[in-house]
Amino acid sequence: MTISLWQDGAAAVPTDPFPAGGRFDAVVVGGGLTGLATAVMLARAGRSVAVLEARSIGDVTTGRSTGKVSLLQGAVMSGVRRSHSDEVLRAYANGNREAQDWLLGFLGERGVPVERRDAITYATTPEGEARLEGEIEAAHVAGLDIERETETDLPFDVRSAIRLADQAQIDPIAALRALAAEARSRGVRIVECARVTDVHLGEPTTVATARGEIAAQHVILATGIPFLDRGMYFAKVQPSRSYVQAFRTAEPLPTGMYLSVDKASRSLRTATIRGEEVLLVGGGGHVVGREDDTLAVVDELGSWTAQWFPGAVRTHAWSAQDYRSANMTPFVGWMPRADRRVAVATGYNKWGMTNAVAAALSITADILGEELPWAQVLHHRVTKPSAVASGIAMNAEVGGHLAADWVGAALHALPEDPPAEGEGVVGRDGVRPVAVSRVRGEVCRRSAVCPHLGGVLTWNRAEASWDCPLHGSRFDHRGRLLEGPATDDLAPVE
Known part of the structure; x- marks a missing residue:
């Protein structure tokens, strides 16, 4: 997995030893923006908190985002409006607005x-232009002070655009470092390389890891997608992977944060790293494990940039994973059948900078017994039939892949020779699907079956990983779990 512009050269976040046998008011699982913001808020309220991160702080989604802190979010507002009432749309916008104020205020206090x-949302096609009109209507209902634009500083023609002034862009790793520093100053224990494998309800609730157990009154799952199947969230969200590249270029750089609403979406912003201003270009989003050639997606993004910014030199390339809920709004709150002991946050739809903090505000209020008006509306939202149908279709696709991929693996015997460098192949070895890869000369054989719910894995050429097309679990070429709802590595094959 490549590192992002923000991760390159970033100093490690100071952390703590694993508190085996410890007991806390709250254990936060996941050290991204949701987890650390929640930890800070609870610690400010006098609660004892531990944060358990499976890898390192900033390794996954937050540290690999584009760092846009914006209320204008592509076509998200119109998507929320199609799935819910206008009251829910306004509550979603108000939650993001309060989250934006909290995060930018916090960063200002910490000198980040x-x-x-x-922020500019734009369209270059007739289809995108029609989508933009729906976003304009929804933005007005949501209370966003948008303006129509006839010209942009992009190097290509734009049919229409809207602008929301005074939004923000940040270095997300710097934000995590500041949150971690305040959290630890208030007694929060932050532990890395502590993958949580289970949560046992009781008095107290026990959090199990490979390094031991700790206890808590409340557990917050801030892991992108919950690894506990209670609540069936893996069936309510769709995992999406998208790509970002950074470029040096002598061409004039756009001054705003741009996002298109065309089918082939493009995200553009600048970033200043070590005194140098570079261009960030994002796009190529697809459902995890269902893209035939991810390397071609990465190459196409680079070709598009070279077309409009001649001479651009790529310095970094990375990707990130997020989850879209079927009804377009995040799932945040108490996990079902968990006796108000386990809280969950997922389904940010690629807008984690504001939705993550909104989730932290909402979960903190629930634990402290407080009420946020916008959060109460979102807790009791009613989904429109169109969104229900979207969820049914989403799960039908999962079922289709489950059946077709098993049949495909059964029909194709594993080749006798290992694949070429950088490639992976799945085939039948006896009666079982086996995954074989060659990375940096090392040939690895692992089970091709995802340990979560039995999906047959596909090879991701761009990142040399095994990806599950069902619910987005990902594993490196050696079978080690990277992310997703799975909790185990891939089984080795003799």
Whole structure:
């Protein structure tokens, strides 16, 4: 897995030893923006907190985002409006607004640089233009003070655009470092390389890891997608992977934060790293494990950039994973059948900078017995039939892949020779699907069956990983779990 612009050269976050046998008011599982913001909020309220991160702070989604802190979110507002009432749309916007204020206020207090930028959503196709009209209507209902634009500083023609002034872009790793510093100053224990494998309800609730157990009154799952199947969230969200590249270029750089609503979406912003301003270009989103050639997606993003920014030199390339809920709004709150002991946050739809903090505000209020008006509306939202149908279709696709991929693996015997360098192949070895890869000369054989719910894995050429097309679990070429709802590595094959 490549590292992002923000991760490159970033100093490690100071952490703590694993508190085996410890007991806390709250255990936060996941050290991204949701987890650390929740830890800070609870610690400010006098609660004892531990944060358990399976890898390192900033390794996964937050540290690999584009760092846009914006209320103008592509076509998200119109998507929320199609799935819910206008009251729910306004509550979603109000939650993001309060989260934006909290995060930018916190970063300002801690001296973390924040670059104020206008956010521009644009369309280059007739289909995108029609989608933009729906976003304009929804933005007005949501109370966003948007303006129509006739010109942009992009190097290509734009049919229509809207602008929301005074939004922000940040270095997400710097934000995590600041949150971790305050959390530890208030007694929060932050532990890395502590993958949580289970949560046992009781008095107290026990959190199990490979390094031991700790106890808590409340557990917050801030892991992108919950690894506990209670609540069936893996069936309510769709995992999406998208790509970002950073470029040096002599061409004039756009001054705003741009996002298109065309089918082939493009995200553009600048970033200043070690005194140098570079261009960030994002796009190529697809459902995890269902893209035939991810390397071609990465190459196409680079070709598009070279077309409009001639001479651009790529310095970094990375990807990130997020989850879209079928009804377009995040799932945040108490996990079902968990006796108000386990809280969950998932389904940010690629807008984690504000939705993550909104989730932290909402979960903290629930634990402290407080009420946030916008959060109460979101807790009791009613989904429209169109969103229900979207969820049914989403799960039908999962079922289709489960059946077709098993049949495909059964029909194709594993080749006798290992694959070429950088490649992976799945085939039948006896009666079982086996995954074989060659990375940096090392040939690895692992089970091709995802340990979560039995999906047959596919090879991700761009990142040399095994990806599950069902619910987005991912494993490196050696079978080690990277992310997703799975909790185990891939089984080795003799």
